[in-house]
Amino acid sequence: MSRMELTALPLSPLHVGDGSEWTPEASKLEGDALIRFDRQAVTLGLAPAEARAFAAAVDRGDLGAAQRLLRDAVKRDQIRERVRVSAESRREVAEALAGKRRRGAINPFARGSQGPYLPGSAVKGALRTALLSAWVQPKLAHYQDWLSRQNIRGGRSGPASTRLQEQVLGALDRDPFRFIRVFDTALPVEHLRIERVVPHHRERSRAGDGKGMQMHFECLRPGIESAFTLVLDVQAERAVAAANLGAAKAPERPIGTRELLRAVNDFYRHRLQVERDRFFDQPWLTPLPEVEADGFPLLLRVGRFSHFESASVEGLRQGWQPQGKRSMTEGSTRAVVRQGDVTLPFGWLLLVPAGQEKRLAPLAGLTARRERAEPSSTTAAPGGRGRAAPLASSLAGRRGRVDEEPVEVERDEGAVLLVRFLNDGDLEEVQRDEFQPED
Secondary structure, three states: OEEEEEEEEEOOOEOOOOOOOEOHHHEEEEOOEEEEEOHHHHHHOOOHHHHHHHHHHHHOOOHHHHHHHHHHHOOHHHEEEEEEEOHHHHHHHHHHHOOOOOOOOEEOOOEEOOEEEEOHHHHHHHHHHHHHHHHHHHHHHHHHHHHHOOOOOOOOOHHHHHHHHHHHHOOHHHOHHHHEEEOOEEOOHHHEEEEEEEEEOOOOOHHHOOOOOOOEEEEEOOOHHHOEEEEEEEOHHHHHHHHHOOOOOOOOOOOOHHHHHHHHHHHHHHHHHHHHHHHOOOOOOOOOOOOOOOOOOEEEEOOOOOOHHHHOOOOOOOEEEOOOOEEEOOOOOEEEEEEOOEEEOOOEEEEEEOOOHHHHHHHOOOOOOOOOOOOOOOOOOOOOOOOOOOOOOOOOOOEEEEOOEEEEEEEEOOOEEEEEEOOOOOEEEEEHHHOEEOO
């Protein structure tokens, strides 16, 4: 049995949802945070005059006024949680809360009774894709011929995918992934932020990307500060023993830990390189550390907006483009988050054994603004979780103005600054070039 505790570094924003949505009725903005409150508790706690005003607004159909009254009446013990909001999302969310936009829905990260968490099933699915692709390659021509004879129309490849997995990995009760466990991982809400997601096409101008779209997702933020512990249990010895004994439901082909790590790294490192070359003129990430003898650092892609290329088998990939009504092997756009001058795709994680975080140090400045295409020279203290210094000189602690209002920089993240407005104490993220320092 090989139970591994791994430190996972988010290289880009990551979102795994549960299908729910947050709508404006039970939210308000306060500085750079979205405040989620208990709408029923606020309603029941209204003072008599407030309750009458609320009822009157509802009776006359003025829902905007009713919502504003509830937001103004929220008390501390009625707040469920505070979630940070990026500068780009904040503008649109504020307009939605003011009734100036159509919906303003936000897609939250998966939550359980203890708060946000990364489901182990999402990670296990990514591991499974990589191993399936690796085991297909030695007989790729055979499987290509087999796939050509399947009745796949309009991109409906689900049944063929199921049959392929049964051929390669074995029937469901003989599947080797029965002997692999990935534990759910709790995530601090402080490491999450609501981001505006836009489509990115390399050949199109940035000004046209996402025009008129509202896509807001709560994401795990990239960077050393958001690193978390992931527990992976590859029960290779148990699986081999069961197979040797001919036990019922034993895997036909057990997985070894080293074999799994090699398959995952080969698959996702190739996908990362293809994506960077195809979609990004400037690197959003410094070169990854090389894989060492122990199979680490391990690259993985997880969650929403991973795109079908990272969820399908090399050599057998068949996506579907509804607009052109045709199949494809590579998509033409990426879903991205803009952070100043940096364009970030979704879902990339780099993992090392817990206690060996110094192997991640070369990537500590991965979200800092790039002045050139060369890799950033920023570093972090070995094993530390502090934020790396930005590429430019730090402005933290400096005073100046934003839109003619006096501010002080609380945190310098390179292209983005967190500033406190001195007149009212509000915190807000602004672009670096919006800040005018004092002489």
